[in-house]
Amino acid sequence: SSKKIKLTNKKKVAVVGGGLVGGLNACFLAKRGFEVTVFESREDIRCAKTIKGKSINLALSHRGRQALKHVGMEDKIVSNGIPMHARMIHSVNGKCSPIPYGRKGQYILSVGRANLNKELLTAAEAYPNTQLNFNHKLLDWNPETGTMTFLGPDGTEKDFQADLIVGCDGAFSATRKQFLRRSRFDYSQTYIPHGYLELTMPPRNGDFAMKPNFLHIWPRNTFMMIALPNMDKTFTCTLFMPFEEFEKITTGDELMAHFQKYFQDSIPLFGVDVLKRDFFQLPAQAMVSVKCSPHHLNEKCILMGDAAHAVVPFYGQGMNAGFEDCLVFDEILDQFNEDLSAVLPEYSRVRVPDDHAICDLAMYNYIEMRAHVNSRYFLFRKYLDNVLHFFMPRTIIPLYTMVTFTRTRYHEAVIRWKWQNKVITQGLLLLGTMSAAGATYLLVKYIPQKSTGSVEQLWNKLLTLKWFQK
Ligand SMILES: Cc1cc2nc3c(=O)[nH]c(=O)nc-3n(C[C@H](O)[C@H](O)[C@H](O)COP(=O)(O)OP(=O)(O)OC[C@H]3O[C@@H](n4cnc5c(N)ncnc54)[C@H](O)[C@@H]3O)c2cc1C
Numbered sequence: 001s002s003k004k005i006k007l008t009n010k011k012k013v014a015v016v017g018g019g020l021v022g023g024l025n026a027c028f029l030a031k032r033g034f035e036v037t038v039f040e041s042r043e044d045i046r047c048a049k050t051i052k053g054k055s056i057n058l059a060l061s062h063r064g065r066q067a068l069k070h071v072g073m074e075d076k077i078v079s080n081g082i083p084m085h086a087r088m089i090h091s092v093n094g095k096c097s098p099i100p101y102g103r104k105g106q107y108i109l110s111v112g113r114a115n116l117n118k119e120l121l122t123a124a125e126a127y128p129n130t131q132l133n134f135n136h137k138l139l140d141w142n143p144e145t146g147t148m149t150f151l152g153p154d155g156t157e158k159d160f161q162a163d164l165i166v167g168c169d170g171a172f173s174a175t176r177k178q179f180l181r182r183s184r185f186d187y188s189q190t191y192i193p194h195g196y197l198e199l200t201m202p203p204r205n206g207d208f209a210m211k212p213n214f215l216h217i218w219p220r221n222t223f224m225m226i227a228l229p230n231m232d233k234t235f236t237c238t239l240f241m242p243f244e245e246f247e248k249i250t251t252g253d254e255l256m257a258h259f260q261k262y263f264q265d266s267i268p269l270f271g272v273d274v275l276k277r278d279f280f281q282l283p284a285q286a287m288v289s290v291k292c293s294p295h296h297l298n299e300k301c302i303l304m305g306d307a308a309h310a311v312v313p314f315y316g317q318g319m320n321a322g323f324e325d326c327l328v329f330d331e332i333l334d335q336f337n338e339d340l341s342a343v344l345p346e347y348s349r350v351r352v353p354d355d356h357a358i359c360d361l362a363m364y365n366y367i368e369m370r371a372h373v374n375s376r377y378f379l380f381r382k383y384l385d386n387v388l389h390f391f392m393p394r395t396i397i398p399l400y401t402m403v404t405f406t407r408t409r410y411h412e413a414v415i416r417w418k419w420q421n422k423v424i425t426q427g428l429l430l431l432g433t434m435s436a437a438g439a440t441y442l443l444v445k446y447i448p449q450k451s452t453g454s455v456e457q458l459w460n461k462l463l464t465l466k467w468f469q470k
C-alpha cells in the first residue's frame, strides 16, 4: 500500500515474536530505517480480550526505562505504571515493615504486561517501514539461505527471506532450534522445583486493599508471595511454592489452613471466595532458566530476550534485561556502522557475559530467598545494605541497587559485589580482631604485672577491678 514505502537500500529484518522484546526491537530497528517485518504466532492481543499465562504485571526499572526512552516510549509507559518506592515486608504476625529502594527518586514501576505489549506493537506499527503479521508461527529457518518457513493463519506454510533474523520468540524459541544443531553452541536449561500462581487482590471500598506504592512481599523461606499494584486498584499477587506443596492443596479447607499459617494478614484482603476461586482456577506455572552462547549465528541471526536468556523472576529483571539487549544491539550497530558481519559477533562478545550474569544472579537470589530469607533476615540484610551504603556511598553499593537503578554491566556488578563482600567480611573480621586485641591489651595493662598464681587468683583480681570500677 502507499503507506509502505519501499526502502531498497535498507536491510530487510524479520523479527520473530511480537512479545515485549520483539515489540520493542521492532521500534528500534524501524527507527533506524530498516524494513521490519514482525511475525507473531498468537493473534493480535490488541483485539483479544485478555491474555492468559505469564505474569499479569511486571517491575520495570532503570535498564528497561533507558531502552524505552531511546525509542521515545518511556513517558507513555511510565505514565501507565505505578511507582513502588519501597518494599513492604509482611511478617508472619502481620506486622508490615517498609524498606525504601533508595533515595527519593529511586523507585521501580509496576506495569501491566498486556498494556505494555499493546503499546509497543502500536508504536512499531506507526513506522511506515514496519509490517506486523499475527497468527504466523515460525516453523524453521535455513541458516545457509536465510529462508524462513511460517505456518500462516490459513494453515498453509509461507516462506520469507530476510537479511537479518532477530529471534525474540521467548524461552521456548523456535529460532534457537537451528543454533542447537551447530557445533560449539553452548545451551543449558534448568527448571526450578518452585511453581507460581497468580491471585488477584480486589479493591476494598473502591480503593487499593493495601498501600499501593509498594512492592509487597511475604518472605517465608520455601514459600513466598509478592504483590504488585495495578491501575484498576487491584493487586496481582504471585505465590511461589514448590510444586509438591501446590499438589498437597486440593481443597478449600487445605488452602485456608495454608494461608492461615503463612499469609494470614492477606486473607481478609483477598476474601475467602476470591482466594479459593483464583487458587484453583489455573495450575501453577513452571519457571525455567535458559543460558546459551553465542547469541548469533553467522551474519544472519541474533537472539534477544528470553529466547537468548530466560531468567527466573527473582530479581525482576527478565524483561529489563531483554529491553537492554535491544539498546546494546543498537549501540553496537552505531559503533560498527551497521556492518552485520562485525555487529553480530561483537554483540555476542559483549552481551553474553552480562546475560549469563543476570541469569546466575536471579538463580542465586532464588536459592538465597528459599534457603534463609524470612522477614527478619530480609529486613536485617536490606538495613545493613542501606546503612553501609549511607556511610560509604561510593564504596558500598548494594547489589540490587546496581542491578535495578544503574546500567552497570551485570557481570561487572557481580564482580564488584563479590569484592564488596570480601571488604565487608574482612572489615568485620578486622573489627573483631581489633576489639579482641584491644580488650586483651587493656586487661594486661591494668592487671598488676606481678600477678602470678592460678587463674583463680587472676579471676578474683578481675572481680575486684570490676567491682572497683562500678
Ligand atoms: C512470574 C513472572 C514474573 C516476572 N516478573 C518480571 C518483572 O517483574 N520484571 C521483569 O523485567 N521481568 C519479569 N518477568 C520476565 C518477563 O516476563 C520476560 O523476561 C519477558 O516476557 C521476555 O520477553 P520476550 O519478548 O523475550 O519473550 P515473551 O514475552 O515470551 O514473548 C515471546 C513472543 O514470541 C511469540 N512466539 C513464540 N514462539 C513463536 C514462534 N515460533 N513464531 C512466532 N512467534 C512466536 C510468543 O507468542 C510471544 O508473543 C517475569 C516472568 C514471570 C514468569
Ligand SMILES: COc1ccc2c(c1)CN(c1nc(C(=O)N(C)c3cc(Cl)c(F)cc3C(=O)O)c(Cl)s1)C2
Residues within 6 Å of the ligand: 055, 057, 058, 059, 087, 108, 215, 217, 226, 228, 238, 313, 314, 315, 316, 365, 369, 400, 403, 404
Ligand atoms: C510479577 O512477579 C514478580 C516476581 C518476582 C519479582 C518481581 C515481580 C519484582 N521483583 C523484584 N526484585 C527486586 C530485587 O532486586 N530483589 C533483590 C528482590 C527480589 C525478590 Cl524475590 C523480592 F521478593 C524482593 C526484592 C526487592 O529487593 O524488593 C526488585 Cl528491585 S523488583 C522480584
